[in-house]
Amino acid sequence: MDRTDRRILAELQADGRLSITELAERIGLSVSPCHRRVRALEESGAIKGYRAQLDPAALSLEFSAIVFVTLREGDRSAVEAFETAVAEVPNVIQAQRLFGDPDYILHVVVRDLAAFQRIYDARLSSLPGVQRLTSTLVMKSVVEDRTLPL
Amino acid sequence: MDRTDRRILAELQADGRLSITELAERIGLSVSPCHRRVRALEESGAIKGYRAQLDPAALSLEFSAIVFVTLREGDRSAVEAFETAVAEVPNVIQAQRLFGDPDYILHVVVRDLAAFQRIYDARLSSLPGVQRLTSTLVMKSVVEDRTLPL
DNA sequence: AATGAAATGATAGCATT
DNA sequence: AATGCTATCATTTCATT
Numbered sequence: 001m002d003r004t005d006r007r008i009l010a011e012l013q014a015d016g017r018l019s020i021t022e023l024a025e026r027i028g029l030s031v032s033p034c035h036r037r038v039r040a041l042e043e044s045g046a047i048k049g050y051r052a053q054l055d056p057a058a059l060s061l062e063f064s065a066i067v068f069v070t071l072r073e074g075d076r077s078a079v080e081a082f083e084t085a086v087a088e089v090p091n092v093i094q095a096q097r098l099f100g101d102p103d104y105i106l107h108v109v110v111r112d113l114a115a116f117q118r119i120y121d122a123r124l125s126s127l128p129g130v131q132r133l134t135s136t137l138v139m140k141s142v143v144e145d146r147t148l149p150l
Numbered sequence: 151m152d153r154t155d156r157r158i159l160a161e162l163q164a165d166g167r168l169s170i171t172e173l174a175e176r177i178g179l180s181v182s183p184c185h186r187r188v189r190a191l192e193e194s195g196a197i198k199g200y201r202a203q204l205d206p207a208a209l210s211l212e213f214s215a216i217v218f219v220t221l222r223e224g225d226r227s228a229v230e231a232f233e234t235a236v237a238e239v240p241n242v243i244q245a246q247r248l249f250g251d252p253d254y255i256l257h258v259v260v261r262d263l264a265a266f267q268r269i270y271d272a273r274l275s276s277l278p279g280v281q282r283l284t285s286t287l288v289m290k291s292v293v294e295d296r297t298l299p300l
Numbered sequence: 301a302a303t304g305a306a307a308t309g310a311t312a313g314c315a316t317t
Numbered sequence: 318a319a320t321g322c323t324a325t326c327a328t329t330t331c332a333t334t
Contacts (some may be wrong), residue, residue: 016200050166120286
């Protein structure tokens with residue numbers, strides 16, 4: 001992982017569809033070694049994959065909420081059950097375990113408020129081990145899923 | 151935005167480097183109309199861009215924290231100043247305005263705890279209009295930046 | 301490890317239905 | 318709007334330095 005690899009990562013993070021040809025030009029390398037490095041970065045896991053970034057609104061996903069989760073004390077065997085169950089709710093696009101209270105923060109994306117209520121009642125409040133849920137509506141994204149600082 | 155467009159978006163969200171040829175095969179269309187649709191989705195903004203998904207650990211970004219921000223009451227003119235300033239901190243990879251209290255949730259990625267302390271003291275606590283900051287360490291990602299539900 | 305070159309495969313424009 | 322064709326460009330492998 002040298003300076004050249006970092007430059008490759010920076011370029012591909014900004015534009016995941018850059019051609020190897022264009023990428024090679026930008027970092028001042030010829031096509032073959034550039035190609036080899038990209039493959040190596042993919043295989044080492046430094047590049048986990050490539051994604052199209054979609055506009056949620058274009059898919060009629062207009063409602064975004066943060067849900068804080070506190071699990072029941074003592075019930076610490078339920079941590080795995082909870083994590084497995086939460087990963088099965090497709091509207092939960094991000095879930096992180098925190099230190100302290102709350103135990104988890106979930107990022108939920110849905111069509112509208114009615115859809116949120118449905119998912120909240122049917123899927124979230126019945127997650128195993130849950131003591132308390134607190135929800136907040138996201139008004140807007142000020143900084144939206146930025147590129148990692150290199 | 152018909153069924154075919156949605157299938158294109160689903161495929162490209164899962165693999166942003168799919169060739170138009172492969173994509174066309176998967177959705178059962180020939181290459182040219184598939185290509186035309188992808189271009190249209192890009193130009194309409196439904197596809198905002200393409201990104202390589204990087205492993206933060208591969209870049210020695212081992213520390214991730216959530217910071218809750220409450221702004222001072224009355225000081226509501228400072229909202230814009232705060233939002234501009236927070237967008238200039240490269241380690242803040244996500245910032246969302248919430249309804250109620252706290253006013254903002256920030257997702258901060260740094261090299262280590264020492265780097266967090268530095269950024270917290272030098273950049274975050276001096277953000278304009280801030281009344282109170284609360285930080286929590288992210289233990290782990292249970293669901294990591296999932297694909298939008300289609 | 302990087303380069304150059306050559307075969308295979310993808311993209312993008314255009315004429316046709 | 319979709320298809321098929323074609324010229325151009327990109328990818329990927331291999332021989333060479």
